Amino acid sequence: MIDKRVGKRIKERREALGLTQEEFAEKLNVATNYISTIERGASFPRYEKLVLLLNGLQTSADAIFCDVLDNCSEYKASELSQMLDGLPSEDKKRILGVVEFMVKQAKEDM
Numbered sequence: 001m002i003d004k005r006v007g008k009r010i011k012e013r014r015e016a017l018g019l020t021q022e023e024f025a026e027k028l029n030v031a032t033n034y035i036s037t038i039e040r041g042a043s044f045p046r047y048e049k050l051v052l053l054l055n056g057l058q059t060s061a062d063a064i065f066c067d068v069l070d071n072c073s074e075y076k077a078s079e080l081s082q083m084l085d086g087l088p089s090e091d092k093k094r095i096l097g098v099v100e101f102m103v104k105q106a107k108e109d110m
Helices: 004-016 021-028 032-039 047-057 061-065 073-085 089-109
Strands: none
Touching (some): 004 032, 004 061, 021 032, 021 047, 073 089
């Protein structure tokens, strides 16, 4: 089954690079329709095209598959850390306090 979350991540990364579907397709030497079907989750690329997509997006497989893999907590922790970097100190403290509380609760529930 094709997971639409992967296509959504590909689209988000392409947009973060400031590329239209047409520009990205041209960069990869594929049809614009191909990019569209991948981003909509209507199809999934074969290995060679997946590697081409990841390299074209200048990103890792973890970044694209983190929503569908069970074991990518390290990537998510790194991503959250980067998100926190741009916040004011007080906001960081508040958010980290919430996370610490939730971790303690989870450990107590084990």
